[in-house]
Amino acid sequence: MLPRFGIRTKLFLSILPILILSYSILVYTTVISLYATLEEDIGKELATNLKYIQSQYLARADLIKYSLMQPASSESVQKPLKEKDKFWLKGALLRWENNLPFIDTLSIVDARKRVVARVFSNQAGDRFELNGVVEQAFRRKEPVVSTELVPYSLLCREGKIRFCVAPENREAMMVVVAVPIISQDGELLGAIIAADILNNDPHLPYKVQEIFGKEVETAITQRGLRIASSIAGEEFLPVTIAPEILTRLEKGNTYRGMAAIGDKIYETAFAPIKNIRGEFVGSFSVALSKGHINKIRRDNLRNILGSAIVGILLSFALAYFVSRKLAGPLRQLAAGARQIENGDLSQRVSVKQLDEVGMLANSFNRMADALVERDRIIRGNTRELQVLNEQLEKKVAERTTELRMEMGRLEAILTSMVEGVVVTDHENRVILCNPAAQKIFDLVPHRILNKRIEEVCKVGDFCVLANFVRQMCEEDGLATAREEEAEVKGKKLRINIGPLLDDGGEFAGVVMSIRDITMEEEVDRMKSEFISTVSHELKTPLTSMKGSLQYILSRGKWQSDTDAELLNVCLRNTDRLIRLINDILDISKIEAGRLDFSLKPQSIGELVRYAIEEISGFAMNRHVSVNNFVGADLPQVYGDHDRLIQVLTNLLSNAVKFSPTGKTVMLSAKREGNYVAVSVTDEGDTIRWSDRDKLFRKFQQLHPIGITEGGGTGLGLAICKEIIERHHGRIYYQEGAGGGNVFTFTVPVYEEF
Numbered sequence: 001m002l003p004r005f006g007i008r009t010k011l012f013l014s015i016l017p018i019l020i021l022s023y024s025i026l027v028y029t030t031v032i033s034l035y036a037t038l039e040e041d042i043g044k045e046l047a048t049n050l051k052y053i054q055s056q057y058l059a060r061a062d063l064i065k066y067s068l069m070q071p072a073s074s075e076s077v078q079k080p081l082k083e084k085d086k087f088w089l090k091g092a093l094l095r096w097e098n099n100l101p102f103i104d105t106l107s108i109v110d111a112r113k114r115v116v117a118r119v120f121s122n123q124a125g126d127r128f129e130l131n132g133v134v135e136q137a138f139r140r141k142e143p144v145v146s147t148e149l150v151p152y153s154l155l156c157r158e159g160k161i162r163f164c165v166a167p168e169n170r171e172a173m174m175v176v177v178a179v180p181i182i183s184q185d186g187e188l189l190g191a192i193i194a195a196d197i198l199n200n201d202p203h204l205p206y207k208v209q210e211i212f213g214k215e216v217e218t219a220i221t222q223r224g225l226r227i228a229s230s231i232a233g234e235e236f237l238p239v240t241i242a243p244e245i246l247t248r249l250e251k252g253n254t255y256r257g258m259a260a261i262g263d264k265i266y267e268t269a270f271a272p273i274k275n276i277r278g279e280f281v282g283s284f285s286v287a288l289s290k291g292h293i294n295k296i297r298r299d300n301l302r303n304i305l306g307s308a309i310v311g312i313l314l315s316f317a318l319a320y321f322v323s324r325k326l327a328g329p330l331r332q333l334a335a336g337a338r339q340i341e342n343g344d345l346s347q348r349v350s351v352k353q354l355d356e357v358g359m360l361a362n363s364f365n366r367m368a369d370a371l372v373e374r375d376r377i378i379r380g381n382t383r384e385l386q387v388l389n390e391q392l393e394k395k396v397a398e399r400t401t402e403l404r405m406e407m408g409r410l411e412a413i414l415t416s417m418v419e420g421v422v423v424t425d426h427e428n429r430v431i432l433c434n435p436a437a438q439k440i441f442d443l444v445p446h447r448i449l450n451k452r453i454e455e456v457c458k459v460g461d462f463c464v465l466a467n468f469v470r471q472m473c474e475e476d477g478l479a480t481a482r483e484e485e486a487e488v489k490g491k492k493l494r495i496n497i498g499p500l501l502d503d504g505g506e507f508a509g510v511v512m513s514i515r516d517i518t519m520e521e522e523v524d525r526m527k528s529e530f531i532s533t534v535s536h537e538l539k540t541p542l543t544s545m546k547g548s549l550q551y552i553l554s555r556g557k558w559q560s561d562t563d564a565e566l567l568n569v570c571l572r573n574t575d576r577l578i579r580l581i582n583d584i585l586d587i588s589k590i591e592a593g594r595l596d597f598s599l600k601p602q603s604i605g606e607l608v609r610y611a612i613e614e615i616s617g618f619a620m621n622r623h624v625s626v627n628n629f630v631g632a633d634l635p636q637v638y639g640d641h642d643r644l645i646q647v648l649t650n651l652l653s654n655a656v657k658f659s660p661t662g663k664t665v666m667l668s669a670k671r672e673g674n675y676v677a678v679s680v681t682d683e684g685d686t687i688r689w690s691d692r693d694k695l696f697r698k699f700q701q702l703h704p705i706g707i708t709e710g711g712g713t714g715l716g717l718a719i720c721k722e723i724i725e726r727h728h729g730r731i732y733y734q735e736g737a738g739g740g741n742v743f744t745f746t747v748p749v750y751e752e753f
Contacts, residue, residue, distance in 0.1 A: 004591035019315045026306045034300050042288060043256065046344040049286045053218050054271060055283065058145055060102065060196055061175045065143045067100055068179040079179055081108065081189050085540040086117050086124060093119035102172065104197040105158040108181075109134060110190040120159025128178060128193065129154045132276050137178035137191050144178045148195075149222065173198045178194070182563075199227050217287045220273075221391070223280075241283070250280045258286070261724045268530050286483055330426075371626055420514035423500065424469055426507060440516055441488065464488055468497050469510045477528065492518045547572045597643060597726055601636040601750040604676055608667055611648035615656060623661045626652065629668040630678070637747040639678050643723045647731075648678070650716040651743050655682035658741075675729060675746040683740045687733070696721040720745070728744055 071077050071092070080088040093106050097119045100106075104120040109128045113135075113553040115123055128134055130148055136143040149171045155163035163172065171457040173196040181189045198220060220228040241249070248255045248270075255270040266287035273282040395438075414421055418438030424430055430448045438445060448456040457463040464486040481498035494517050500509035549571045553564065610629045619626050637644075648667075663683040670677055687695070696717050717731075724731045724745045731745035 008740070019312060021307050023312050023315075027304060030304050031301060034304070042267055045288050046288060047258065047452055049218065050269045050271055050284060053284050053286065057220075059176065061145045061177050062102060062345060064103065064177045064194050068096065068177065068194060069143060071096065072179045072181045075184070076432050078189055080109065080182050082180060084110075084116060085187060089117040089135050090119070091124075093117055100194070102196060103156065103194050104160065105195040107158065107193045108190060109193060111138075111188050116190065118158055121157060123157055123159075126157065130178075130193070133176050133178045134191055136276050137180045138188055141180055141188065143180070144276065146176050146178075147173065147273050147281055148176050148286075149173055149177075149193075158195075160197075171222070173220075173227060194402060199221070199383055219285045219287070220248060221283045222287065222510060223282060227282075241270070241285075250281070251282050252278075252482055269576050272294055278677040294723060306477065312539070318444055319541055352398050391534065418515075419517075420512075422465060422512045422514065423509060424453055427472065427501075428469055429537070430456065433511070437514055439722070440493065461492065464493075465495070465512060468495065468512065472499060473507075480703055514748070545719045546571065547626060547747065597640040599638055599640055599727075602639050602641055602644065603629050604634050604669055604678065604747070605632055607644050607648060608669070608678070610645050611652055614649050615652045618653060619656045619665070622659070624656045625664045626656070627664055627666045629666055631669070634669055634751040638750040639727050639747050640723075644727075647720045647723055648680075651680040651722050653743075654716065655680050655684075655741070656745075658682065658684045660684060671749070672746065674749055676749060677744055677746045679738060679742055679744040681736055681742045683736075686735050686739060693735060696731070 016129060052730070077092060078091075080092075089108050093108065097103055097106055103119075107128065108117055113128050113131065115128055116127055130150065133144055133146050133148065136146075150173075152170050153162040153171065155172060173197045176195045179194075181188055181190045181191055189392060199222070209659060216230075218230040219226050221241055224246045224264065226240070245255050248594070249272040251271055252274070255268070257268065257358070259266055259268040259270075268285055268287045271279055271284045273284065275281050305679050358396045375725065387751050398598050414432070414434040420440045421432065421434045422437050423432035425548065429450055429452050431450065433443075433445055434588055453466045453469055457466045468484055481496065484495045484497060486493050486495060496513040496514045498508055498511050502508040549567055551560075553571065559567070608628055612626055612628060652665065652667070659665055659682045664680045665683075668679050721731050724747070727744040727747055729748065732742070734742045736742050
């Protein structure tokens with residue numbers, strides 16, 4: 001005989017499989033997703049670390065290269081090399097070695113690749129064995145950096161005594177820098193060759209353990225043998241690379257996967273190192289312990305299973321409570337139904353609940369009262385009612401699903417928004433406040449939701465929003481979206497306010513989007529203060545340098561042509577730096593409101609003539625004509641004399657600079673209402689569409705199509721914009737009707753004040 005279960009037991013047993021199955025699927029998918037994410041993160045971490053090591057590998061070589069480029073171009077080195085002055089060159093090598101103490105070899109060779117002098121050895125006259133590196137430096141006539149495997153015999157001749165006793169491995173791996181020595185007339189005289197032996201330091205590269213942590217090991221190999229590691233210890237040196245990995249590296253490919261290092265398994269990434277001829281000489285590697293990865297997986301799995309067990313236990317308790325709560329009234333209904341089945345139509349059910357079960361009990365009682373009279377009608381209409389009920393349930397289910405999906409999407413969007421959102425209805429009650437807004441105003445939702453905004457004014461400094469909502473409500477149908485700024489609890493907020501309309505277009509509330517811009521403004525302020533401080537500190541020494549250079553140039557009879565040319569180059573670059581600093585100081589003062597403007601009536605024609613006189617010499621040198629079409633009948637403008645000339649001079653110099661030889665730059669002006677509009681037109685190539693939005697930004701050096709010369713500070717147009725806006729005008733760019741570029745600015749007319 002099958003066991004007989006009550007409705008409470010059935011309900012409880014039906015809920016249990018659903019809970020167990022759902023939690024099992026959830027745990028399984030979570031673990032799979034976690035493992036996949038962990039593998040992806042490990043791959044990205046290894047790739048990032050490998051790229052960083054590759055970028056830092058040649059850092060010391062770059063330091064050697066840039067340190068030796070200056071003496072290589074010096075005439076004081078070229079002359080002794082021509083004369084084969086070994087004694088002087090030996091002394092120079094010793095001086096350079098003192099400045100670069102980490103160099104392991106340092107030599108000078110002549111144009112025939114024969115060694116003239118060595119820093120650690122007196123041997124000379126032999127041919128330098130690394131012919132490929134020297135040959136590349138001679139062919140390119142520029143410094144060459146390469147990783148090479150060199151024989152111990154070469155290191156012995158270079159004065160490295162410990163390499164003179166040859167062990168089984170007769171090669172060493174080192175980074176070689178070859179800097180060619182070229183005379184000023186282009187003659188190739190020889191080269192300076194320096195090298196850093198990687199086998200000297202087994203704790204390379206550059207103490208990356210401090211950066212990546214103890215769990216990540218980085219290493220450098222010579223061919224297949226490890227010669228340097230980020231983790232000190234004999235257990236890591238020497239270790240050879242597996243043959244299958246070495247085969248991929250020798251073909252120039254990278255490797256990513258599992259590898260054994262010593263007695264441990266690691267997740268690794270390898271990249272090959274090639275010499276100047278493209279031959280494989282070694283590799284970089286980054287490794288993450290498999291044990292560490294497994295520990296992370298175990299910890300995550302333990303947390304997931306713990307959470308799942310707690311959730312299942314709580315679900316079981318809830319299912320038991322719900323089944324018991326629902327089963328009691330249903331058992332009463334079942335007992336009453338059995339009584340009616342037995343013919344006792346006086347049977348009634350007493351259920352005091354006000355939910356659906358209570359409604360069902362009341363319906364049951366009414367049904368019992370009318371059972372005899374309505375029995376025939378019920379039987380006749382049962383089928384029709386059943387069809388209608390199914391249709392209704394289907395429509396309700398479809399509509400409920402749509403509403404749930406829509407509400408879920410809306411809730412997800414509002415919850416994930418970085419900006420705060422606050423919505424009120426037509427009675428000024430707060431009906432929505434997303435998490436971002438709660439964080440900005442430091443409040444909890446239940447204290448403000450469904451309450452009038454005036455009632456919760458002081459909760460989280462909500463009074464600011466209350467004022468904006470009140471203003472928009474007063475506008476009613478005329479309300480339009482606008483942007484406001486406010487300060488709450490030391491935070492500066494930017495608030496976008498817009499009306500909320502119902503289906504009939506009537507005012508139904510207010511939508512407010514709130515963004516915290518405190519950090520943005522603080523960063524801009526700190527950046528401006530830093531630039532201004534650095535500019536002030538640089539201006540005084542640069543002015544002194546300029547005066548010193550001018551004094552030295554004035555005593556020209558003791559200078560050679562080369563000295564004078566170099567001094568002139570220094571003077572020109574000093575002037576350019578001073579102009580850059582002056583521009584930075586000007587724009588910093590303007591933005592900070594510390595630049596005084598002396599506003600007076602000015603003649604626009606006189607301002608234009610002064611500006612043309614200032615750039616006339618520059619225009620003549622570039623063979624560009626400047627034509628003045630500014631009429632004498634224009635009214636006076638109200639502005640600062642020097643600053644307006646600065647704007648005109650800047651626009652004119654830009655027009656001349658980017659105009660082809662033989663072309664014309666034109667100035668024109670006309671009155672436009674209460675302003676005078678001044679235009680500077682050139683006949684050069686038009687500025688690219690993609691660059692036009694950047695024209696008036698700071699430190700933007702943009703050139704028209706086909707023009708590559710520049711040399712400006714990138715601040716001229718930005719300063720012009722700030723000056724014109726301080727005059728309550730505007731400056732803008734237009735493409736010329738027949739080509740070219742037109743820059744126009746407006747200045748208010750004096751008689752209108």
